[in-house]
Amino acid sequence: MSVSQQQTQLNAHLLQAAQSGDLARVQAALKAGASVNAADLGRRTALTWAARGDHVSVARVLVAAGADPDLQDDQRNNALLVTGETGSVAMLREVLRARPDLTRTNRYGGTALIPAADRGHLPYVRDLLATTRINVNHVNNLGWTALLEAVILGDGGPIHTEIVRELLSHGADRTLGDKDGITPLQHARQLGYTVMVRLLEASTGQK
Incomplete structure (x- = not known):
């Protein structure tokens, strides 16, 4: 087996182990010389696989070994963006150790905060806002901020209402409307989200 073939095999072992959450195999592959930033055919790295499976201990080892958290796959996902979808605080904290680029966006043009808010x-959301300087007013390809998504895609219940409160307390601009200029408050009124409406009214001073 050639050197390049051996490297390819080691990298494949690392990726498979990260996907399955097999910490011992991950450590063995790295020790044997696998590239910590190796990627599969879809350009998904071991760290991204670990994030998708919420394999926190695996992510910790990969980050310590120098894994690049910003490498994006064919779907424009990376480890941090995946945590915005899964909502894993433990994984978020491990990925943040690698000092990821908070401005990287997914295929919808959103940062990690936006899917976390709508889901x-x-x-x-609390942990991300408290520990980073992520742009709370980032606008995605739909023309929506995290605040708009929490209102429009949420259910208007206690959890999404608290997310709205968190976003507002960290500087979310409640005057930023969607592509049609409809503000979060107007959307909340149209959807009949009474408690959320009161919160947004109090924040804007509107009645």
């Missing part, structure tokens, strides 16, 4: 990942 109701309240603990994640």
Whole structure:
């Protein structure tokens, strides 16, 4: 077996181990010389695989070995962006150790904060806002901020209402409307989200 073939095999072992969450195999592959930033055919790295499976201990080892958290796959996902979808606070904290680029965006043009807000990942939103300087007013390809997504794609219940409160307390601009100029408050009114409406009214001073 040639040197390049051996490297390819080691890299494949690392990726498979990260995907399955096999910490011992991950450590063995790295020790044997696997590239920590190796990627599969879809350009998904071991760290991204670990994030998708919420294999926190695996991510910790990969980050310590120098894994690049910003490498994006064919779907424009990377480890940090995946955590915005899964809502794993433990994985978020491991990925943040690698000092990821908070401005990287997914295929919808959104940062990690936006999917977390619309999916109701309240603990994640709180932790991300408290520990980073992520742009709370980033606008995605739909023309929506995290605040708009929490209102429009949320259910108007206690969790999404608390996410709205968190976003506002960290500087979310409630005057930023969607592509049609409809603000979060107007959307909340149209959807009949009474408690959320009161919160947004109090924040804007509107009645």
